[in-house]
Amino acid sequence: MxxxxxxxxxxxxxxxxxxxxxxxxxxxxxxxxxxxxxxxxxxxxxxxxxxxxxxxxxxxxxxxxxxxxxxxxxxxxxxxxxxxxxxxxxxxxxxxxxxxxxxxxxxxxxxxxxxxxxxxxxxxxxxxxxxxxxxxxxxxxxxxxxxxxxxxxxxxxxxxxxxxxxxxxxxxxxxxxxxxxxxxxxxxxxxxxxxxxxxxxxxxxxxxxxxxxxxxxxxxxxxxxxxxxxxxxxxxxxxxGSIAERGSADDIFYNPHHEYTKGLLHSIPTMEKTDDMLIPIAGSPVDMLAMPAGCPFAPRCPSAMKVCMTDMPEELEIGDGHFASCWMNVKDMVMAEAGEQHE
Amino acid sequence: MLRYFLKRLGLALVTVGLIMTITFWAMNAVPGGPFEREKAPEPRVKAVLEARYGLDKPIGQQFVMYVGNVLRGDFGISLKTGREITTTILTGFKTSAKLGAMAIVVAVFFGLIFGMTAALFRNRFPDRLIIFLTTFFVSVPSFVLATLLLLVFSITLGWIPVWSATDRHMLLPVIALALYPMSYITRLTKSNLLDILGQDYIRTARAKGVAGWLIVVKHALRNALIPVITYLGPLTAYILTGSLVVETVFTLGGLGREFITAILQRDYPLIMGTTIFLSVIMIGMTLLSDLIYKIVDPRITFS
Incomplete structure (x- = not known):
């Protein structure tokens, strides 16, 4: 070598x-x-x-x-x-x-x-x-x-x-x-x-x-x-154990595309937010010995769909260098395409 | 540091004084005496003997006289042999200490090597073999081990003479004496090393690029040695002052044998002398191991 x-x-x-x-x-x-x-x-x-x-x-x-x-x-x-x-x-x-x-x-x-x-x-x-x-x-x-x-x-x-x-x-x-x-x-x-x-x-x-x-x-x-x-x-x-979302700091903070990232952002205390305005992520971390078949975050996800429980989402490019693994993005994309076709 | 040392020294003197007092009174409280035999001696003869050694005086007075003599460095003479106690003890200690020192070196050297091997080969063959053997040596009493060694190496194989004028016959007693502490040190080293190897600073050393063996020798062993040193203090005292079993099986006239013979024969001055000598060595070694701590672990402060 x-x-x-x-x-x-x-x-x-x-x-x-x-x-x-x-x-x-x-x-x-x-x-x-x-x-x-x-x-x-x-x-x-x-x-x-x-x-x-x-x-x-x-x-x-x-x-x-x-x-x-x-x-x-x-x-x-x-x-x-x-x-x-x-x-x-x-x-x-x-x-x-x-x-x-x-x-x-x-x-x-x-x-x-x-x-x-x-x-x-x-x-x-x-x-x-x-x-x-x-x-x-x-x-x-x-x-x-x-x-x-x-x-x-x-x-x-x-x-x-x-x-x-x-x-x-x-x-x-x-x-x-x-x-x-x-x-x-x-x-x-x-x-x-x-x-x-x-x-x-x-x-x-x-x-x-x-x-x-x-x-x-x-x-x-x-x-x-x-x-x-x-x-x-x-x-x-x-x-x-997997990457939920990756991108520039601005992408993550201002344009999060994974429910888990959004959850993390909601739970950061800031000057404006008081204690009772912080929203914790419900549930507890997944049992690594019994990983769910679908998205590992699905059991705790507020927007989980049926597909989230059964299939692991692929990493999807949201923007330049900004990737997220969430079925919501696939759904949004499909909806957008359907909308375009409709017009 | 110096203040701590002086304080410990003062405490040690108090301890020796207490041991001396308790032994003296306990020894005299037991029925019988040095001149009692199966065939009761003539009362007149007994009275003369007791008067000669001052045993006819009240016990309190005897104690005061004894302490006075000890403070002047006079430990008296043996009631049985008439020899000076100091000479008897020093002669016995020479043999025991020589034997013991070799045994300690063997025990520490092999104990550390086997302990490290067992830790590094955890749950694999070398570890299992070492743990089996050390468990065996810890559980089998020393008189059985000593006799077995003699039987196998001197009688059956004939490799080592049962007794010789040179130091060759010291080999088996050294082994017999070393097996137990060696096994104990092996097990102590293994468990401590395993604990230390899981510490965060071992990960730091790996992350720095330190080689595996150097991590064990430089970063782990030093920390794993601390409990071994705790054990070494009393062990050294114990081994240096002689083992009755080993000295008897291998017919070596050491301090261990003197001590037991003294008790059996109710040789009062010799009992006192050996007890004081033993406690001084024991306290000295404990103090020494505390001082060695400080060198190995800088976190320890004396106050």
Missing amino acids: NMQGLHEKKEGVILSVRNLSTSFFTGSGEVKAVNGVSFDLEAGKVLGIVGESGSGKSVTAYSILQILTHPGRIVGGQVLYKGVDLAKFSQRQMREIRGEQISIIFQDPMTSLNPTYTVGNQIGEAIRLHTSRRGSEVRDRIVELLTLVGINEPQKRADQYPHELSGGMRQRIMIAMAIACEPDILIADEPTTALDVTIQAQILELIQKLQDELGLAVIMITHDLGIIADMCDDIIVMYA
């Missing part, structure tokens, strides 16, 4: 996920955590993946990096990074990708850092693994990174242990570790969920700043549409 080409900077689409399927083979059966997901990520752009717990957004990210844990594995599809299929890479080959080309930060920075090593040691580990820097060069880079992610007294902080730092600072450490080797892609897996609201904004700002300065492509995974509204170029809405 030609690994050389992977180190060159590239414009346009750098990550193209095609029909990715990942399953967990549990004692009670196969759980299709990710079921035929496709999307493109362009260099230097921010892609948001939104969905509730168990929708498969994190598993999608872990599949890209192949850091799934037993009994999960990729069962189909491609992960094309600069044209090379990472899904076919061995763990040994993936080690060259992880942390060097594609990095990830996690939800809970407390548990994601090893409690028995200093943060400097843990950042330095990534530097030593992927660069030729040694000794004082590593130290200098650590201090440089800590400064870059906005940590005061970097010399002192580098020698501290995770438990001696605040939650926000720990997430900054995770970010410093992730960007240590100047990757092309940063995956942020619910980076602010475990943090205070005030810190959340700071971390998001930092990610945005770094994305801008370093030209990173960012995959922002979250269950909260509200927090990523301003920073994403494109958004994918996932439900039960």
